[in-house]
Amino acid sequence: MYTFSTKIRVRYGETDKMGYLYYGNYAQYLEVGRVETMRSIGLIYADMENVHNVFLPVAFYETKYVRPAKYDELLRIETTIPEMPDRFIKFHTKIFNESEELVNIAKVTLAFINGQAERLRSPDFMNEALKPYF
Amino acid sequence: MYTFSTKIRVRYGETDKMGYLYYGNYAQYLEVGRVETMRSIGLIYADMENVHNVFLPVAFYETKYVRPAKYDELLRIETTIPEMPDRFIKFHTKIFNESEELVNIAKVTLAFINGQAERLRSPDFMNEALKPYF
Amino acid sequence: MYTFSTKIRVRYGETDKMGYLYYGNYAQYLEVGRVETMRSIGLIYADMENVHNVFLPVAFYETKYVRPAKYDELLRIETTIPEMPDRFIKFHTKIFNESEELVNIAKVTLAFINGQAERLRSPDFMNEALKPYF
Amino acid sequence: MYTFSTKIRVRYGETDKMGYLYYGNYAQYLEVGRVETMRSIGLIYADMENVHNVFLPVAFYETKYVRPAKYDELLRIETTIPEMPDRFIKFHTKIFNESEELVNIAKVTLAFINGQAERLRSPDFMNEALKPYF
Numbered sequence: 001m002y003t004f005s006t007k008i009r010v011r012y013g014e015t016d017k018m019g020y021l022y023y024g025n026y027a028q029y030l031e032v033g034r035v036e037t038m039r040s041i042g043l044i045y046a047d048m049e050n051v052h053n054v055f056l057p058v059a060f061y062e063t064k065y066v067r068p069a070k071y072d073e074l075l076r077i078e079t080t081i082p083e084m085p086d087r088f089i090k091f092h093t094k095i096f097n098e099s100e101e102l103v104n105i106a107k108v109t110l111a112f113i114n115g116q117a118e119r120l121r122s123p124d125f126m127n128e129a130l131k132p133y134f
Numbered sequence: 135m136y137t138f139s140t141k142i143r144v145r146y147g148e149t150d151k152m153g154y155l156y157y158g159n160y161a162q163y164l165e166v167g168r169v170e171t172m173r174s175i176g177l178i179y180a181d182m183e184n185v186h187n188v189f190l191p192v193a194f195y196e197t198k199y200v201r202p203a204k205y206d207e208l209l210r211i212e213t214t215i216p217e218m219p220d221r222f223i224k225f226h227t228k229i230f231n232e233s234e235e236l237v238n239i240a241k242v243t244l245a246f247i248n249g250q251a252e253r254l255r256s257p258d259f260m261n262e263a264l265k266p267y268f
Numbered sequence: 269m270y271t272f273s274t275k276i277r278v279r280y281g282e283t284d285k286m287g288y289l290y291y292g293n294y295a296q297y298l299e300v301g302r303v304e305t306m307r308s309i310g311l312i313y314a315d316m317e318n319v320h321n322v323f324l325p326v327a328f329y330e331t332k333y334v335r336p337a338k339y340d341e342l343l344r345i346e347t348t349i350p351e352m353p354d355r356f357i358k359f360h361t362k363i364f365n366e367s368e369e370l371v372n373i374a375k376v377t378l379a380f381i382n383g384q385a386e387r388l389r390s391p392d393f394m395n396e397a398l399k400p401y402f
Numbered sequence: 403m404y405t406f407s408t409k410i411r412v413r414y415g416e417t418d419k420m421g422y423l424y425y426g427n428y429a430q431y432l433e434v435g436r437v438e439t440m441r442s443i444g445l446i447y448a449d450m451e452n453v454h455n456v457f458l459p460v461a462f463y464e465t466k467y468v469r470p471a472k473y474d475e476l477l478r479i480e481t482t483i484p485e486m487p488d489r490f491i492k493f494h495t496k497i498f499n500e501s502e503e504l505v506n507i508a509k510v511t512l513a514f515i516n517g518q519a520e521r522l523r524s525p526d527f528m529n530e531a532l533k534p535y536f
Contacts, residue, residue, distance in 0.1 A: 009434075022161075022281045023192040027156075032411075057154075060196075060198050064194050072448035146418055159415075180339055206314035329467075331464070333463075
């Protein structure tokens with residue numbers, strides 16, 4: 001299991017009429033959480049696409065909204081890779097506000113495909129980067 | 135059970151580098167599906183907030199991405215209210231592309247609150263509008 | 269000169285904490301206005317990219333926010349092509365609310381490039397579709 | 403004149419089918435540039451709204467797209483307040499990529515209003531915070 005935290009401040013344009021972070025905008029925060037978690041162990045997602053021709057489209061996504069996130073709050077996005085990837089990779093994320101109260105829980109599962117949309121298994125360089133943590 | 139369909143065309147700004155509708159942008163399509171489904175039985179969500187002081191924040195959301203949605207495709211958003219609301223209201227949505235292929239399945243559960251963030255039950259005017267379908 | 273109107277309803281996720289359509293979200297409405305204006309004279313922008321390898325990135329954009337657009341308002345996006353395109357194509361847009369009050373004025377200028385990012389002139393098929401209106 | 407720089411990394415969900423940061427998403431970057439520039443001299447925009455009942459809606463916005471911004475690039479948003487605010491406040495912004503090449507130039511003018519949408523002049527606490535730089 002590997003866990004990494006990154007911080008994101010809620011932008012004005014991401015709030016909605018209710019005054020809170022719009023429920024659909026969490027998906028970008030989860031994306032940033034995943035990308036920075038991978039970067040922290042040397043996996044640059046941009047290179048996966050541009051150099052290795054491996055793409056990770058989201059296959060499943062489930063989330064519970066625990067309390068609202070307010071404008072200008074600096075949220076902590078805690079992302080966990082709970083198990084070694086194979087045909088899919090899972091990311092479990094908890095989002096906390098500045099008082100370390102739980103804001104959101106999410107589980108996102110991504111597939112591996114190449115540029116021709118053919119399904120792949122987790123590439124070797126990813127497995128090697130992750131292996132020390134499992 | 136009550137089902138209603140509305141159509142949304144994928145905007146350029148909603149696609150991502152992969153060339154498809156970004157996974158986080160489906161949430162807005164589901165929102166439009168819910169709002170138009172309510173409008174079709176005389177429930178104007180804007181009035182619920184502005185006139186009745188009832189707000190519907192999303193509590194749970196789960197979704198499966200079945201196939202990608204492309205730029206400029208005219209998607210059909212088929213929204214079902216599967217049961218009478220009580221402390222929550224559920225919306226089950228299927229999104230189809232122009233070939234009537236399934237693109238996405240989603241289940242969204244919303245709570246009822248007032249402007250002071252106090253939890254409510256489904257308001258009478260909503261129950262009355264929905265009752266004929268259950 | 270060629271003018272065409274299309275309608276867009278303001279989504280909840282497009283509003284911000286101030287309760288109005290976020291200033292950055294007008295750009296998508298302008299995009300839809302351009303795309304539907306082109307479609308109305310037989311120019312499918314998706315085909316321009318996919319079939320003709322012609323892309324139209326935005327080069328300049330200026331806009332004046334006259335009055336706020338509210339959640340759930342059905343806006344009218346009136347898009348004008350003021351002159352024949354050459355190395356650029358211009359779109360002048362006025363956005364009106366349901367009371368036909370002016371909400372926003374915008375001028376957007378786009379360049380023509382191919383997939384290798386080389387600058388092009390307006391393609392023949394576009395010139396032919398537009399010529400009758402000038 | 404007061405200038406401040408902040409950095410923003412381009413998110414996947416902010417790119418479009420062309421593979422670059424969507425032209426409409428720059429507005430959020432400019433917003434973050436403004437907010438962080440104000441924060442750097444002790445002006446918390448969230449407090450302006452929540453404590454002082456002063457809101458800054460955008461009135462005018464003009465921008466030139468010089469070169470595309472790519473996914474995962476860490477952009478530098480250089481925001482300048484060129485003159486003391488009065489009935490409006492102006493922000494001039496230049497966005498640079500990691501090679502310090504110019505990506506975008508923008509000028510945004512915001513008005514001052516209160517919660518009743520009445521026009522105000524620049525509040526005293528803002529004038530005092532800015533005065534040392536002019």
